[in-house]
Amino acid sequence: MADATGWRKRKEAPPKRGATPVVEKQRRRIHWPKLPHIVMPWRTIAAITVVTCVGVFINISYRYWPITDVVVDGRLSVHSPQDIARQLLWLKQESFFSADLSRVQREVSALPLMSAVAVSKQWPASVLVRVQEAVPVARWNDNELLDSAGLISTRPDAYQADSLPQIRAHARYADLAARSYRLIQQVLLERQVTIQQLLVSSSGSISAELSNGWRVALGQSYIEQRLTRLAQLLDHLPAPQVARLDLRYGKGAAIAWRQEERES
Numbered sequence: 001m002a003d004a005t006g007w008r009k010r011k012e013a014p015p016k017r018g019a020t021p022v023v024e025k026q027r028r029r030i031h032w033p034k035l036p037h038i039v040m041p042w043r044t045i046a047a048i049t050v051v052t053c054v055g056v057f058i059n060i061s062y063r064y065w066p067i068t069d070v071v072v073d074g075r076l077s078v079h080s081p082q083d084i085a086r087q088l089l090w091l092k093q094e095s096f097f098s099a100d101l102s103r104v105q106r107e108v109s110a111l112p113l114m115s116a117v118a119v120s121k122q123w124p125a126s127v128l129v130r131v132q133e134a135v136p137v138a139r140w141n142d143n144e145l146l147d148s149a150g151l152i153s154t155r156p157d158a159y160q161a162d163s164l165p166q167i168r169a170h171a172r173y174a175d176l177a178a179r180s181y182r183l184i185q186q187v188l189l190e191r192q193v194t195i196q197q198l199l200v201s202s203s204g205s206i207s208a209e210l211s212n213g214w215r216v217a218l219g220q221s222y223i224e225q226r227l228t229r230l231a232q233l234l235d236h237l238p239a240p241q242v243a244r245l246d247l248r249y250g251k252g253a254a255i256a257w258r259q260e261e262r263e264s
Contacts, residue, residue, distance in 0.1 A: 066092065066095065066125060067094055069127075070089075070126070070127050071122070071127070073129070074133070078156055079111060079131075079133065085129075087111075088107070104119045105117055108129060112154045112155065113134045113147055113156075114132075115132050116131070117130070134147035134151065137165075138166065138181060140167050141167075145159075145164075146181075147178075149178070150177075151174070167198045169199070173204060176204060176206075177200050180200075180206050181198055184208060187231045188234075191231070193211050193234065195209070196208075205220050206219065212239045213242075214239070214245055215243065216230060216247065217244075218248070226247040230245070230247060233253060242256075
């Protein structure tokens with residue numbers, strides 16, 4: 001059949017009937033970049049393995065390497081090494097590498113009469129605590145001790161202090177009491193006499209009771225000059241006959257005799 005132009009129209013084919021044929025999709029291939037081929041020497045591999053193992057070992061050791069022993073060393077008269085070690089039993093639950101040595105330092109330093117503490121680790125699993133005690137020179141009031149540096153400490157329960165002289169004073173006079181005690185002792189020791197009790201009044205006046213039975217008043221000032229007079233009197237007076245001695249005078253002393261006190 002021809003159209004107006006004279007050309008013959010091509011007859012269109014009738015649509016196909018039935019199932020639509022499946023068209024297979026083409027798969028796309030992903031082209032990955034090629035990695036360079038690395039050849040590692042066996043020594044390098046071995047070194048990496050060793051370093052890794054060491055790192056794991058160090059990490060585990062840092063966390064779990066236990067402390068097995070606490071050693072306390074030093075010349076001790078008030079505390080015993082066993083008592084100090086028992087107070088540090090918590091260390092055995094800590095790692096050797098991460099144990100808090102500053103805490104050990106604080107706890108041991110807080111003990112009565114501790115003047116110096118040094119803490120260190122000892123391979124493979126020990127902690128060493130070196131301690132130095134202050135020397136107690138007297139009982140301070142009822143339940144405390146005075147050391148040679150003039151510091152007051154609580155008296156440990158197990159410490160027997162009955163042989164020490166007694167000092168009774170307010171805490172603000174600790175330095176004065178310690179200094180006066182040393183001065184008086186220097187005079188007395190050469191004469192086989194000791195202090196039994198030292199008293200410092202609220203005004204700072206000093207008096208003492210001696211092992212020979214004398215009660216001595218020294219006052220607030222000129223202590224060294226008055227002790228020189230005390231030494232002379234100790235050398236010349238009959239000790240059993242003297243009850244009290246008052247050295248609070250510019251020169252000389254007032255003496256109270258035992259016989260006079262008995263008669264009065």
